[in-house]
Amino acid sequence: MAITAENLGKHFGDVEAVKSLSFHIEHGELFGFIGPDGAGKTTLFRMLTTLMLPDTGSASVLGLDVVREYKNLRNRLGYMPGRFSLYQDLSVEENLRFFATIFNTTIEENYHLIRDIYIQIEPFKKRRAGQLSGGMKQKLALCCALIHKPDVLFLDEPTTGVDAVSRKEFWEMLKDLKAQGITIVVSTPYMDEASLCDRVALIQKGTILNINTPEAIVAEYGKPLFAVKSARMYELLGALRGFSFAHSVYPFGEFVHYTDSRAEAQPEEITAYLAGQGFTDAEAHSIKANIEDSFMALMESPSGQEIP
């Protein structure tokens, strides 16, 4: 096991940021913690990277206890915090060299690890980090986190605030790193990134809703799901909620995702109902759930909606 956590918990005042989590992450795995802001991802990462003491439970990374053996562990883990932690007034090269030096290594020694990423930003190596675009900052931050050849890499929301193209490139880099045997733990609020991980934990309000491969999670989705469409989106939502068999109704881009409380519902029944409501253009077809559908279904179950 690369990482194990047993009943790991942390609270700030009355707020339980992380509620007694237990999980295992294998060596060489690309593991994702998927959940919205405030789910406890950052707190969890800070405990695993020895930056915060857990209030309850224990965790070990690479067989080292995050509390007792933090000094040894710090030599072996790479961490990229939420906001790309770079020195804005230092150049690309100076940032990288600095992080290499404080880990007692040199850029040259581990250049093979970062080569594919670094050549993309090398043309700008004299530029100050503050003047880089979001995508380039992200790449530099990744290089800095990798330069000491860590055995496990923690990336806290590496794709937040970065455009779609850079996000895609970033995930490809992670795949390459995984191929080199580095265990990678990544957090993201973007559900669509779940499918890029080997396994994911869906996390919400400090608890893990489900933990599995992305395929298995969507396969567990219990109810028949339909994508419904009409030109009058807002009215369509209301009409579907008025349907007596409706279980859940959520807008989903240009469609509405609808689940029926009956096990054997047919799309024709839905269109027929909608036609009766004046939606003559309505279309419905059966679809497979995606991670976001699964996440919402898990959120709906017992605790329901958050009320301040």
Next chain:
Amino acid sequence: METTTTIKPDERESVITTEQLTKRFAKFIAVDAISFSVKKGEIFGFLGANGAGKTTAMKMLTGLLSPSSGKASVAGFDVYKQAERIKQNIGYMSQRFSLYEDLTIAENIRFYGGVYGLSRTTIADKTGALLQRLQLEHARNALISSLPLGWKQKLAFSVSLLHEPAIIFLDEPTGGVDPITRRQFWELIYEAASEGVTVFVTTHYMDEAEYCDRVSIMVNGRIEALDSPRGLKERFHASTMDEVFVTLARPSA
């Protein structure tokens, strides 16, 4: 409500029109002769990579930045001469700046109402209605900082509609919000649009784009594509807006 929505978008009046709108900073052309129009009640997605010129374009449309050349009118007002009138008639909400964390919900509403010159009684009426609609009456005196992110976002959106603007500009409104709250947020947007408010959303998250009636994609200061999400996906033989965007923004890839 029924009547406004049955009209085809094309027949509605335009509330934002630009013609060859351009902004130059020294030698750098941030926005390069963009022309488009947005109809009343439309949800318009304004997409682009980091540094593509989205922010600059939006600053010109909200009257914060004077264009270098070209024409633009927003809510019937000229961006060159009537910037102050534009500000009175638009709402703005961004993920970064929305409400004052150290004030209560009611205090924030009163403050924004005051900024837009609403009378005391109007503010009181609207506060009640707004809290009722969001089911937040019990939290009237709660500090914004104590609210979950999702509630802040919904509240910020509602507050930016307080002065009944013709257009509301949203800057990455739902980043980082949980999927259910995010959908509740989009329902608020649909509701506003169905009442005739034009919604102008800038984002670089493609799943937000899927909710829009039409989207434009900016690359290097120019609008490279403008259509409904479905139209764009068909044109680029893509299954998601993400693929459309990647094709456009990085043609070589």
Next chain:
Amino acid sequence: MKQFWGFVMKEVRHIMRDYRTLVILIGMPIIQLLLFGFAIRNEVTNADIAILDASKDYMTTEITNKLLSSGYFHLSAELASASDIEGVFRSGKAKQVVVFSQNFARDLYKNGTASVQIIGDASNPNMATILFGYTTSIIQDYQFQLAAHRGQNAVLPITPEIKMLYNPELKSVYGFVTGLVGMILLLVSALMTSIAITREKELGTMEVLLVSPLKPPQIILGKVLPYLVLSVINAVTVLLMAQFVFNIPFRGSYGLFFFEIMLYILTALSLGIFISTKAKTQQVAMMISLGALLMPTILLSGFIFPVENMPLPLQIISNVIPARWFLVTLKAIMLEGLGFEYFWKETAVLSGMAIVLIALSMKNFKVRL
């Protein structure tokens, strides 16, 4: 060791890149010294004086005329008796009172000596010294004139008797130099260090530093070292300018001077580190440094107001201000040329403060967030 120097180099780069701040830090001592220095050297004209002339003979009248026609003085009152002197000072009517003894001319010829008393208001020691200088040189001038007139070489001695009211030892004439050193070193060491550390917290880079194998003492020392150098540069700047631009004497030992300076810088740096362990943002660090350190240092250290003249509660508070002790030692070395035996107590207090603060800041520096 390589890690550590890499860290120091990074800090040096931060400082060099932010050249605006650097210019201010290097230039500030120069500008402040010039401001204070020239304020002190300002020519005084038309200062109000009062004269108590008990003899009213031709000599005292001639001296009075000479004084009043010099342009330096303006006669604000002629006093009838010594009991009026206190009154004119209190009411601010005069900055100086010149008192001629009875039978001035006769005494001078008969006894070969006459005395004139010059009483200054030393609550403004700078002004008092300048006025005193003018007055004595005018009287001296008159003596030469008198001798020349009588064809004699021997000058009849008129002895000016000086009396300074309210601040008899004329403290703090040059005190501004020591005060400035105390203030500037505090500013550079405490304020800049606390900002430099909290900036890393704000940027999130502290997280990365903490998970690295760097040890907390390395982080702290690495942060502190460049500012230590900068502080010493500032101290030397002030010292050189005081000596060569303002001709302020340096009477004591340079070794002791630098020893006390290093001790004070150490105290200020650990104050800066201590602040940064408590403050989460640069803004808070700056507010604490300026409000809780700089203001009390300026007001309570004896820089502006002599500690002895403060109300008792403020005197007690002033004891916790490092600069209060530092200024005493510095003044003793620079201006009075005294040896270590005269200020070992102050040095001990300062050392104690440094040790406590270093211990506190090391203890409070967290290895976690």
